[in-house]
Amino acid sequence: MSTPRIAAIHDLSCFGRCSLTVAIPVISAMGVQVCPLPTAVLCAHTGYPSFTFADFTAHMREYAAGWDRLGVRFDAVYSGFLGSAEQIDIVLDFCRAHPGALRIVDPVMGDDGAVYKTYTADMCARMRALCEAADCITPNLTEACILTGVPFSKDMTCEDAAIIAQQLSETGPARVVVTGVEFQDRVANVCYERGCTSFTVQTARLGGQRSGTGDVFSAILIADAVNGVSLEKSVEKASHFVCTCVERAIDMDLPRTDGLPIEEELRNLR
Numbered sequence: 001m002s003t004p005r006i007a008a009i010h011d012l013s014c015f016g017r018c019s020l021t022v023a024i025p026v027i028s029a030m031g032v033q034v035c036p037l038p039t040a041v042l043c044a045h046t047g048y049p050s051f052t053f054a055d056f057t058a059h060m061r062e063y064a065a066g067w068d069r070l071g072v073r074f075d076a077v078y079s080g081f082l083g084s085a086e087q088i089d090i091v092l093d094f095c096r097a098h099p100g101a102l103r104i105v106d107p108v109m110g111d112d113g114a115v116y117k118t119y120t121a122d123m124c125a126r127m128r129a130l131c132e133a134a135d136c137i138t139p140n141l142t143e144a145c146i147l148t149g150v151p152f153s154k155d156m157t158c159e160d161a162a163i164i165a166q167q168l169s170e171t172g173p174a175r176v177v178v179t180g181v182e183f184q185d186r187v188a189n190v191c192y193e194r195g196c197t198s199f200t201v202q203t204a205r206l207g208g209q210r211s212g213t214g215d216v217f218s219a220i221l222i223a224d225a226v227n228g229v230s231l232e233k234s235v236e237k238a239s240h241f242v243c244t245c246v247e248r249a250i251d252m253d254l255p256r257t258d259g260l261p262i263e264e265e266l267r268n269l270r
């Protein structure tokens with residue numbers, strides 16, 4: 001049996017445990033080969049007070065063409081943080097060029113009820129098109145609201161998120177996971193799978209947001225999806241893995257920007 005292979009289209013933030021620096025170890029630990037197609041290379045992610053940034057857009061198509069010349073095939077295409085409208089189009093074209101591959105999109109566009117400052121209306125529209133072409137999407141609640149046009153409120157419930165998840169699924173993706181729905185001392189991931197009932201997985205809400213949490217969560221879902229694990233089992237696994245890593249980060253007194261200390265926990269992912 002061969003090792004499943006995915007293309008991960010994401011930035012490489014070289015310090016701060018997010019995007020490719022967590023996607024590669026997490027997905028590899030779960031027995032899936034990762035081929036990164038970087039969108040940008042940063043010395044540290046954008047949550048730090050300063051960072052250097054090299055845009056990779058101009059090279060992405062030639063790298064994808066390089067894989068084509070080698071005849072590289074993929075079981076899944078995973079896209080994360082995309083920095084421009086052109087990059088979103090590149091992902092759409094890449095998906096079209098690999099029609100048999102599962103398409104999993106984490107539409108990294110915003111947080112805390114707001115769109116990221118760098119995200120234009122045109123980018124939002126194109127991201128909507130990319131999500132419509134996906135098999136599975138993992139927006140946080142803010143992103144789910146941006147994608148559907150539903151006004152965001154901090155008081156939204158799991159029931160609200162379930163309705164939005166179904167609405168999103170009706171536009172294309174069979175599986176939708178709305179992450180980070182917070183209430184009292186809990187945080188929930190609300191899931192909708194076409195043809196099945198919706199379900200919610202809750203864990204304890206420990207402290208505030210930590211960088212890269214969504215990236216670790218999505219990476220687990222992607223590896224499980226190509227390994228044929230059910231969505232419910234996968235969301236349970238990802239939610240509890242993230243929660244365990246957050247507990248460890250708190251014990252270590254790790255700054256929130258430094259992300260989740262996955263290193264010691266990776267062995268428990270298989």
Ligand code: PXL
Pocket residue numbers: 011013018019042045046047081108211212213214215
């Ligand atoms: O974790 C999302 C993410 C990915 N990539 C970059 C980021 C962030 C969040 O801040 O800055 C470059």
